[in-house]
Amino acid sequence: MNRLDDSGTYPIREFARITGVNPVTLRAWERRYGIIQPERTEKGHRFYTEEHIQHVRHILYWLDQGYPIRQVKLLLKDGPESAENNSDDWLEQQQQVIRAAQRLNTQHLDELWNAGFSSYPLAVYYERCLLPVLNFLRSSSTPPIVIHALEHLLKRKFGAMLLQQQRHNKGPVLLLVTNHEHAEIDALACACALGAAEFRVEYFGPNSTPADLQLTLAMIPAANVWVHFHPLNPAQQQQWQEYFEQCRLPHFISGAVPVTDTSDATLIALPDQLSKQVRTFITGIAEQNAVTPNPHTGGFH
Template structure:
């Protein structure tokens, strides 16, 4: 069955509560609970206290059903289509999975057009299509991030207006902030403090890292753009995080991190790990040689893995 083949790429590990699923899919909780009662889809597991826990596979199923009903099918027709084993009816699913490079290119082009046309409704629909096909992290790394880089480059070249760039940035920031607030926890695998360099205004990459971390069970305190070094150090002394991660997109802002890194790594025990990353270090790896601490990687997923390795080694 094509639908079954499609779903096997998603984890069936139960980890998301009802509120998180409603936030990610845009489907009201009452709706997909009604689907569960009547049709047995999705299939959440339950905690000892009786609360539902959903997997990535459940979320993908809900998104797929949402999109089919949006196209005009009834929910019973959509579920029948999903489960009837008709390969012809579901050929678009296997095509989307098997021709991933073409699919990402198509999604990128459409999202770029929607954002530069100030069309948030269409942008939401395109993101929804991406989330229905791929895990959330892949959508941000292979769709949202490349599109935002392209928009930034087009703005610098004078091909799109600053208002279009601002609209796109705020659209993505709202999406990331919403996800961060949904998943953020008060206790977790460790405390990570995230910030941007003192003159760094571009914080989408750090906010994306914050979302990835909370989805992997880390407790995150996100300080945002333009954090002065002195205030950062005071906050580190007060909170005593396990790791301090800072970002810079330009050589100027990366240079400012030298002071922060030296001050943090010189703190008395318990001294937090100091990590850094951002576009400046990706474009100019020579900067890495000057920095104390650990380079976290070229993107948010690499940063998540590096942070896990740092804290695992220290424990």
């Protein structure tokens, strides 16, 4: 762990890894919203303490309740009785994205997304804004070209973000896979949320099978695997169950998981919400590191 010293203080990138909140958002919370104030070294570099970790958890709690970031400062001070209706802000953000998508206004979409990604942890913004927009457009009479364009633009955006993250994120590799193209946007959002929290994520596209994953693990020195599932047919479910019975590398599983018994210590079932999935993963990695380092020895023995 890259602490500044042994007194429980952390530089911004390590703090991002611990909390799941990326450095850009931490700076926005400090400068724009005034809800967190890091300490400074003599040279002016930010650092954070254990108290800051608890403070961020309080912020994330209110965001999980659906409150917009602009209300969090007052919520931290006075509680929910001081806040306005917590759904109006998210509804307005969703409507802005819908209007831009319906006009195929790619520049405005990118501006909206950049603003959202800087103000919120990526998982929160995806859950509260982007996923509801996708679900609304898919279930409405929206022309298919609009839906396809939005999905394409989101995949392109997430792909570019992930590539940028991979250039500077160090440490053990998390291999993230999904079994179906219909789950790819969720998987990419997950990859970017973890990448924003300074984890080194590798993702090689959708439609992965157990055989594909075994081959990939023979080539990639992954310390952990995350599999996000779209619903499986019975034959596919059997293949994945057999795969999990053999694997020894830690596997985190989300979505329509094909197993009911997750008592094996190498198989960690994650909650439904992406933001909670990310925090559960971070906690699980911290527990792994507290027990023993996890050098890559391959997914199977």
